[in-house]
Amino acid sequence: MTDPKGDRTTERPGAQVSDLRELGPAASGTRSPIDARALDRLYQLAIDLPVDEGTARVVQVFLDGLAPLLPRLALGVCVVDPAQGEQLVELRLPEGVEAGTGHDPSRLFPKMSHEEITQLSDPLLGSTFHVGSDDATRANVLTEPVLGRALPLLEANIKRARALERKAQGAAALKRLQAQVIQTEKLASLGQIVAGVVHELNNPLTSIVAYADYLKRRLEAREDSIDDVERARRIGEAAQRILRFSRDLVAYARPSADVPAPVEVHEVIDKALVFCEHELGKAGVHVERRWHPNLPSVLGIGGQLAQVFVNLFTNASHAMVGRGGALVVTTAFDPSAGRVTITVDDDGTGIDPADLTQIFEPFFTTKTEGRGTGLGLSIVRDIVAAHGGKVSATSTVGVGTTFVVDLPAAAHRSSTRPPRA
Numbered sequence: 195m196t197d198p199k200g201d202r203t204t205e206r207p208g209a210q211v212s213d214l215r216e217l218g219p220a221a222s223g224t225r226s227p228i229d230a231r232a233l234d235r236l237y238q239l240a241i242d243l244p245v246d247e248g249t250a251r252v253v254q255v256f257l258d259g260l261a262p263l264l265p266r267l268a269l270g271v272c273v274v275d276p277a278q279g280e281q282l283v284e285l286r287l288p289e290g291v292e293a294g295t296g297h298d299p300s301r302l303f304p305k306m307s308h309e310e311i312t313q314l315s316d317p318l319l320g321s322t323f324h325v326g327s328d329d330a331t332r333a334n335v336l337t338e339p340v341l342g343r344a345l346p347l348l349e350a351n352i353k354r355a356r357a358l359e360r361k362a363q364g365a366a367a368l369k370r371l372q373a374q375v376i377q378t379e380k381l382a383s384l385g386q387i388v389a390g391v392v393h394e395l396n397n398p399l400t401s402i403v404a405y406a407d408y409l410k411r412r413l414e415a416r417e418d419s420i421d422d423v424e425r426a427r428r429i430g431e432a433a434q435r436i437l438r439f440s441r442d443l444v445a446y447a448r449p450s451a452d453v454p455a456p457v458e459v460h461e462v463i464d465k466a467l468v469f470c471e472h473e474l475g476k477a478g479v480h481v482e483r484r485w486h487p488n489l490p491s492v493l494g495i496g497g498q499l500a501q502v503f504v505n506l507f508t509n510a511s512h513a514m515v516g517r518g519g520a521l522v523v524t525t526a527f528d529p530s531a532g533r534v535t536i537t538v539d540d541d542g543t544g545i546d547p548a549d550l551t552q553i554f555e556p557f558f559t560t561k562t563e564g565r566g567t568g569l570g571l572s573i574v575r576d577i578v579a580a581h582g583g584k585v586s587a588t589s590t591v592g593v594g595t596t597f598v599v600d601l602p603a604a605a606h607r608s609s610t611r612p613p614r615a
Contacts, residue, residue, distance in 0.1 A: 249352055453495075
């Protein structure tokens with residue numbers, strides 16, 4: 195029900211619930227008397243409240259200090275934090291009284307015949323202080339002089355504790371951001387070094403491929419060197435594979451000219467799988483391709499789209515470390531909508547439902563410290579959106595995760611403006 199003042203109160207059969215503000219302190223100069231012992235305890239409580247240890251600790255210490263002043267009464271605090279979506283409930287019960295279940299903020303002591311509720315002031319709206327008793331008249335006499343002085347103390351210190359918590363959270367977030375920026379700079383430097391190394395490898399690799407082919411042709415002319423021919427062939431194939439990988443790696447790392455062109459999705463996926471081959475092999479993952487036979491091109495930047503799948507495949511391999519499994523990549527085309535769909539399924543550990551809504555947010559990661567920066571899926575989302583597409587994810591913990599990348603086919607792209615890098 196709602197009282198004439200607009201304060202929400204709740205009544206249950208056999209229980210009386212009222213608002214303590216009707217019983218609050220009198221006007222200045224007429225405040226109800228309080229004995230010296232209680233006043234000393236309140237002064238000490240004001241000194242002892244540990245605002246630097248957080249809201250929960252402030253509430254605990256407050257109730258521990260107040261309970262001896264109000265014996266045989268049940269005391270409770272329900273603090274709501276809309277910004278964090280959290281509700282903190284703390285109780286202090288007299289001997290022989292049991293707490294209710296569920297912690298309904300409108301009735302913390304359902305087994306007591308009388309419960310008085312005080313709404314805390316702004317910005318703690320929605321937060322309440324509760325006093326439970328079996329003797330309403332006695333409870334009013336005991337609580338009025340004490341709570342008139344104690345509740346402003348509680349409100350002020352909760353506000354201070356929250357301010358310190360927000361400051362600490364901001365400092366921690368800034369520290370994490372600085373560490374991630376440093377790590378990103380390290381990776382950028384490493385990328386430049388690797389590009390230089392790959393460039394230096396190209397010439398000797400080209401020579402190995404050429405001489406392996408020369409030796410193979412020479413050995414084929416001899417009837418007694420069949421095994422040597424096979425060895426030369428394998429040397430040439432291995433060198434060609436390294437050469438292709440190094441050239442693709444340089445092309446992937448090279449700054450994009452931001453000139454969209456028709457891109458063959460299957461080629462991009464195959465290139466990304468080559469980049470991730472070591473990670474997938476280390477995790478014991480086998481790859482299954484389920485290609486659409488006549489998949490149209492998409493209009494975009496090949497290097498950026500390769501990065502999308504590199505990130506998705508890398509995440510999948512990390513999710514399957516220690517358990518192995520299948521990475522299934524499926525392509526499809528909807529002619530009526532003009533959309534190309536790429537589905538990436540893994541048999542990994544899955545993503546908790548509470549985390550699934552945040553995985554595309556920058557710097558959000560569930561990986562252990564040093565394993566991930568929390569930028570991979572954010573980059574995936576931005577690149578796909580820049581190409582006129584969208585990406586979504588579904589997951590079951592312990593079963594696996596599915597990512598779906600949806601892109602417009604080249605012939606159906608509504609805009610030819612280059613996607614941003």
